[in-house]
Amino acid sequence: MQLRKVTAASAAVLALALTATACGSGDKDDAAGSGGGKKITIGIKIDQPGLGLKTPDGKFAGFDVDVATYVAKELGYDAENIEFVETKSADRETAIERGDVKFIAATYSINDERLQKVDFAGPYLLAHQDVLVRADDKTIKSPEDLNDKNLCSVTGSTSAKNVKEKLAPKAQLQNYGGYSECLTGLENKAVDALTTDDSILAGYAAQDAHKGKFKLAGFKMTNENYGIGLKKGDADLKKKIDAALTKMFSDGAWDKAVEANFGPANYKNEPAPKIGNVVK
């Protein structure tokens, strides 16, 4: 009796699970088959408003996404042939080295350490480490003011290390897995400032839900040159992407993308950078 019950139950579970997984793989096949033409896989962030965000309708939006789409178009891929995948900060080099993605546009700043593993096209945006504070907070006027404040950042980020080691060693620092948690703390006055690249901060500040609540302090604490990461030694691709970016800068598409994604935040972006010119 008992065994029969168990067997029946396991069979039901098995069948259910198999259908579920079968559905899953079926979806993928459809996606691959529908577009026609060749596909390109691009790494982005999916949880950063303004740069790379998976929106509720299942699409992706943000400045990085716009740049990636433009570049892909110049490389000969239509929008429907682009497959965006999430590449977390720690995963970016591996994803490129293994060829999981063709290139990465995911708040990827060019630095010497990374240049040993991957090549960069661009840069396509010059950002700076900055802090986001509550709109009514007038006590933070310079980076030194941060010393007796409570800061928040994301675990393992260079911004967090910068603060602790150079900018405000005495500040209290809370680390979380994502920026949203920091914003909750900032909103509730448990922390006074959220620190990371100003482009990311601007993306959050520009959201409807946050309008008027937060502001960027405007400290340019570091230079972050966002580049497009690609496989080391792929000079041909690098040249093509550089050309695409140059075209984007000159035909107004870049300005339009900046305006569309950061405009509402009152973010004073740097002018379009010169290709190959990494600002130290």
Add this chain to the structure above:
Amino acid sequence: MTTSVLFDAQGPRAKQRNVLYTVVFVAALAAAAWWVFSSLAEKHQLDWVKWEPFFTSPQPWETYIWPGLQNTLKAAFFALLIALPLGALFGIGRLSDHRWMRMPSGVVVEFFRAIPVLILMITANAAYAEFTTLATEDRLLYAVVTGLVLYNASVLAEIVRAGILSLPRGQTDAAKAIGMRKGQTMRYVLLPQSVTAMLPAIVSQIVVIVKDTALGGAVLTFPELLASVRPMSANYGANTIACFTIIALIYMALNFALTSFASWLEGGRQARGSTPTSDPLLRCGGGGGRAPPPPPPATFAGHLTRASTVGCIRSVIPPRTTHVAALSPSSPSTSTTGAGGFPQWTR
């Protein structure tokens, strides 16, 4: 009331006191709840705008939660599918008469039980990245499943081993007496009996597997249910508390369904054991007069920790009972009636 063995039937004064305790307890709970709610409201965490996305539109469910839930279920399912036979293998291996089988099985089980799943997952991911050519999505799933399998197989091995050990020795002796070989004894006598007894522990281990898939999201960005909070809260104005609450409720519902399912499986055993003479507890307790069993709560089967079951089974070897080994290989299921040799509270 079965637990009443611990306290006397209540007279008027005790009843009064109980009412007082109840009132004080309710007051304390209410005060705590009020404090939480008012503070949350004061910080605008209960504002409708933070919760509204989940109730007015199917989009957050379709775009973030459902795909995440699918991945959670997928990882848990595959982990279980592989860990169960593997665990049985190692569990039986540890009981083997041959040293060369017993030793390695023991080492493997003890080793993987001692390491956090999180570290197993990170290592598996790194190894797959280094030595295989899997696509990222698949690699993450493989790494999560591998971590879960290694850990849970070793726990399941202990459950299997303890389940078999909990059977009365007479079962093996009887099987030997009619000339069964070791494999036959295991297959026809020991396993069928212990499987029924192990079921609850196995189900509580499934709950553990489901919960542990969340580690894959935290350390490997495997897009499971908990990881769906990140893009979701980024979209809806950092409503992290609302998002985490919804996700926590989903986990609760999912695991509650699992444990209820387990107690439904248990139902058969409970019903059979209801007649006084066949009540396993009475027979277990013998003349010792064990405490009557607690009422089986809905989730009783799931109440053991990931590994505590093992200890439970190991620590309390049940008294010898008067089993009649089911010696007919053709009807192994009849032997399950004798599962009363399992200690009562491991159910």
Add this chain to the structure above:
Amino acid sequence: MEAREIVFDFLEGYDLLGAFWVTVKLTVYSALGSLIWGTLLAGMRVGPVPLMRGFGTAYVNIIRNIPLTVIIVFASLGLFQTLQVKLGGGGDFEVINFRLAVLALALYTAAFVCEALRSGINTVPTGQAEAARALGLSFTQVLRLVILPQAFRAVVNPLANVLIALTKNTTVAAAIGVVEAAYLMKDMIEAEAQLILISAVFAFGFICLTLPTGLLLGWVSKKVAVKR
């Protein structure tokens, strides 16, 4: 010597022992907390007040079904960042986060301690409780003087397993920025190349913590077991 220096080069500049010390502290404090709260919960679940029984059951079933990560994040995001509970840590985030992690781990583990203990209570023969009641002992006295001492001896082994699980669960505290072993490991993996080697070092560290615990408590459990 030479070879060893080269192999363990990557450990340079990291406070490995310090991180594992935090893991140990997390484990010990939350073990104590969960033992106390878990015992209270078990008392509630077998006690005479129906409401407390209901509360105990609900608590165990809710807590056990939620991933620990969620509970720890709730402790930080809900209790600290929203309800401003600082647990006496003043303005020092490191202290506050550590204590919140201990609190969350204790609340989580208590559910398992409670269940283990409740099972232990069931192994105590009915006659014991009946005899105690015949002596005129009240419920708390029966529990405290007669039942629990015997129950604890029966569940040393399950509790040891809970403790081992707790030791490994402290790794989740990294989610709210407590710098324990897993946090350091993630840091090292991002900065250094020897991934497998780093994993091996941390795995070894955890084995050093959990294996002796298991062996020692296994021995204790045999020592104190009530022979029936």
